[in-house]
Amino acid sequence: MSELIERLAAGLPAEAVLTDPDVVRSYANDMAGFCPAGAPAVVVLPRTVEQVQHVMRTANALRVPVVPQGARTGLSGAANATEGCVVLSLVRMDRILHIDPVDRIAVVEPGVVNATLSRAVAEHGLFYPPDPSSWEMCTIGGNIGTASGGLCCVKYGVTAEYVLGLDVVLADGRLLTTGRRTAKGVAGYDLTRLIVGSEGSLGIVVRATLALKTAPPRQLALAAEFPSADAACDAVCRIMAAGHTPSLLELMDRTTLRAVNDMTKMGLPETTEALLLAAFDTPDPGPHLEAVGELCTAAGASQVVPAEDAAESEMLLAARRTALTALEAVKGTSMIDDVCVPRTRLAELLKGTAQIAERHGLTIGVCAHAGDGNTHPTVCFDPSDEDEARRARLSFDEIMKLGLELGGTITGEHGVGLLKKSWLAEELGPVSLELHRGIKQVFDPHGILNPGKVF
Known part of the structure; x- marks a missing residue:
């Protein structure tokens, strides 16, 4: 380890290399529960592409694993450290390099916070749609790594649809440029889409070219109360079948x-x-x-209340954004599922989740991006109670199994990481899994990039 730190320090400023055990330990985890984490050997905080390349060349030469991190707001354990690794934190690479109102693009470094970018482009009359609930903290690099979504997905789509091109430092330190800055382009394989959602297992994103939209008017919301989750899900199906395209369509159950x-x-x-x-x-x-x-109302709503103005609409959205944090506070911690199903099966998922909660004697709240079928059943439990923690894990897995049975996926936007890697093979199947491993081998032949994650 001393050789590792000496070689890293030779190409980095002193303040970019952290070795104090207590400080290093604080970088071990993201926000996912039930995910193991090792002790990092060192934490590095580069500010330039060249410094990232130096880190990867050093790690590759010494065969030391590297775990890339952003703000560590992830919910799957993808940013958790492995034993003896280099934690590569990209939060200091936080510059917005260019905003172009004509081409409607922004070029940013990975450490830029989502909300910071949104406010910056708004000054140009532009809009960056992906808006995870943690948008005030999460970084663009982390959003790209997990292909994250947000409240506006039902109309505007997810992060992958806004990433036009990337600069990526590979495992051996080479710099790969993917994609384009133009509105259209189909030259070669779509390596950009391959990197998006790869959770740091194929390369380190050091720059991103993002598509922007013209800023829409401020949204106006309504809240509809329902006597059952079935009725609420029926309303979702009626809204989508009627051809409406709301800017958001969100659901919260009574527990939430x-x-x-x-x-x-x-x-x-x-x-x-x-x-x-x-x-x-x-x-x-x-x-x-x-x-x-x-x-x-036709679906059975007991009350429908339109917001009087944009401020009241924002209050309703703020309530939805705090849902996961609020559920975590119920018992001290939580496991957040991220199951996405066809909209027509949404009611079945909610009903099945309620049955799972009852069977295991647990509190499970559900909030959802209902417009695209992406649910977040959140298992609340006391981590100091071994039996309750065991039941929490069982219920979490049963919800993922239910999601697959309903034709869904184990993750709509949070990623696989450590938390759901045992389920990935079941969803992908052997042929797809073999190809995934082959791609990983091409990009990372020595297996040093975020090892043990995803699959």
């Missing part, structure tokens, strides 16, 4: 509403079984909201 109220004192309705939030960012959202309100 209570947790959010306990944390924020917002006064959300706790007597309803499910609350559906729908919003439109069109120039005249009124007719759309009225039509969606009628569909909710």
Whole structure:
């Protein structure tokens, strides 16, 4: 290890190499529970592409594993350290290099915080749509690594649809440039899409060219209360079948509403079984909201309340953004599933999750990006209670199994990491898994990039 640190220090500023055991230990985990983490040998915080290349050349020469990290807001253990690794934190590479209103692109470093980019492009009348719930903390590099989504996915799509090109430092320190800056381009294999969602297992993203949209009007929302999750999911199907394209369509069950109220004192309705939030960012959202309100009523909504203004709409969105944090506070920790199913099977997933919670005697709250079928069943448990923790793990796995049985996927936006790697083979099948391993071998022949993650 002393040779490793000496060689790293030879090409990095002194402040970029952290070796204090307590400080190094603080970089061991992301925000996922039930995921093991090793003790890093060293943490490095480069500021330039050349410094990242130096780190990878050194690690490759010594065959030392490298775990890339952003803000560590991930929920799958993908950023957890492995024993004796180099933690490569990219948070100091946080410059917005270029914003082009004509080509509608932004060129950024990986450590740029999502909300910072959103505010910067808004000054040019532009909009970067991907907005994970942790958007005030999470970084663009982390968003790219996990192919993250957010509340606006139902209309605008996920991170992968906005990444035009990447600069990527490979395992041996070479610099790979993928993609384009143009609106169109189909030259060669789509290596950009391959890197997006690879969770740091194929290379280190050091620069990204992102597509932007013109800024829409501020969205206006409505809240619809339902006597059952089935009725709320029926409303979702009616809204989508009628051809509406809301800017968001989010669901929170009663357990989630209570947790959010306990944390924020917002006064959300706790007597309803499910609350559906729908919003439109069109120039005249009124007719759309009225039509969606009628569909909710037809599906059995007990009350439909349009927001009076944009400020009230933002309050409803803030409640949804705090849902996962609020559920974690119920018992001290949580396991957050990320199962995505066809919209037509959404009600079955929620019903099945409630049965799993009852069978294991656990509190499981569900919030969801209902418009695209992406649910986050969140298992609340006391980690100091061994039996409760065991039941939590069982319920988590049963929910993933249920999602696959309903024609879904084990992860819609959080990634595989450590938490769900045992389920990936079941979803992919042997042929796909073999090809995944072959691709990994081409990019990382010595297996030093985020080893033990994904598969």
